[in-house]
């Protein structure tokens with residue numbers, strides 16, 4: 183971290199405020215981000231972190247106050263202008279064009295500024311160089327839609343580095359990454375800060391805040407409540423600052439002896455993505471699915487749910503063989519799936535929070551007539567339980583913060599009354615308090631005799647919430663770890679193949 187008094191802050195925020203209709207998203211924020219530091223921004227969902235970063239990146243125009251870069255006041259001219267001034271931002275929800283190639287995405291919007299025509303070959307060479315910097319080994323000509331989430335995130339990062347960045351903003355960059363990928367990202371971040379680049383880093387993960395951060399700013403209700411060097415904080419204090427109360431138990435779980443087998447999967451397969459998967463989940467159980475990104479966990483869930491119907495194998499619920507040709511069949515049979523990518527197949531962004539919550543199971547007065555007040559009641563109940571931050575449940579989902587959008591999708595599946603629930607990275611983007619509420623709800627589902635499958639890349643969640651953990655590798659279930667034998671080492675060894683990772 184730079185301590186030289188002569189060096190002006192890379193970014194200085196002077197009295198920044200940002201209002202949206204009915205919401206004060208950012209309220210009179212004054213702070214400085216120094217060259218060479220990792221400045222972490224933490225706080226509950228909806229606290230204003232992303233909005234503040236969008237003000238710096240000139241995506242959102244502030245309602246009051248101004249921004250200084252290297253001691254110079256800058257006028258608001260839009261994101262292209264901010265990029266040219268050396269502000270690079272990797273957004274919470276990626277903003278890549280799925281139908282363009284990796285190389286095209288990297289240089290989109292930059293070509294005109296470079297004065298003249300860039301050859302395909304030169305573009306590819308430049309792309310290769312950038313991709314190498316972020317350790318991504320894909321063909322620059324590949325369409326972005328064909329990349330995994332983790333790969334897309336790398337492309338976003340490479341795109342950010344395509345400009346000579348002085349300030350790099352990362353909005354929850356590790357939400358989609360496994361621990362190994364997170365370590366690789368940290369390596370890149372450390373290299374950049376060593377070159378004097380200022381990094382603004384939004385995160386909900388306490389462990390990584392302490393690992394990568396130099397200073398932490400905590401926001402609540404749009405305002406800054408504290409900025410401290412990480413060395414002066416501990417986890418309990420940080421949680422206290424974030425949620426304004428003590429969160430006694432991050433992982434509330436009452437383990438019960440499991441009941442009858444509810445979900446039984448036999449020899450399920452789809453292409454190479456899922457191979458010969460067999461397992462069962464009993465009433466009252468929460469079974470974890472662990473594995474590296476690309477190991478086939480999401481593909482397995484999608485096959486069970488019929489999002490990509492399996493080409494072999496059988497799924498049974500309470501002993502009855504199900505015919506699932508698509509998600510509608512799965513929902514009708516009593517299977518719910520909370521997807522990992524809420525933006526693409528989870529939320530209807532233009533629709534209200536209430537409609538989004540009741541979408542999978544509409545309350546009806548009689549056939550053909552939706553019970554609108556029932557819908558509102560359900561939405562209000564979920565808003566309270568999960569603390570969804572929105573001025574009214576009629577507001578469209580796209581006005582919510584990232585974590586609150588995730589809560590809306592979660593609420594939908596909690597309301598379906600499904601017997602089997604597949605949760606794919608459900609806590610992604612949620613603050614610690616909200617996660618604790620979510621796990622409480624999950625525990626309640628188990629207590630009511632439902633069968634729950636929990637996919638998570640964050641091992642502490644699996645180790646604390648699950649009865650058993652299935653570990654996937656290369657599309658197969660590589661092994662099962664019972665609760666008595668839970669340890670990170672066991673799971674990691676199974677996930678990576680223990681002796682080598684070149685399989």
Ligand SMILES: Nc1ncnc2c1ncn2[C@@H]1O[C@H](COP(=O)(O)OP(=O)(O)OP(=O)(O)O)[C@@H](O)[C@H]1O
Nearest residue numbers: 202207227228229230231232233581582583584585
């Ligand atoms: N375009 C918009 N229209 C209306 N309200 C908005 C808009 N964008 C953000 N908000 C509101 O501003 C507040 C702050 O949102 P922001 O996205 O900055 O939160 P955040 O701290 O990034 O939360 P999260 O951890 O969930 O990502 C929220 O109440 C949100 O609903």
Ligand SMILES: [Mg+2]
Nearest residue numbers: 232274583584
């Ligand atoms: Mg956000």
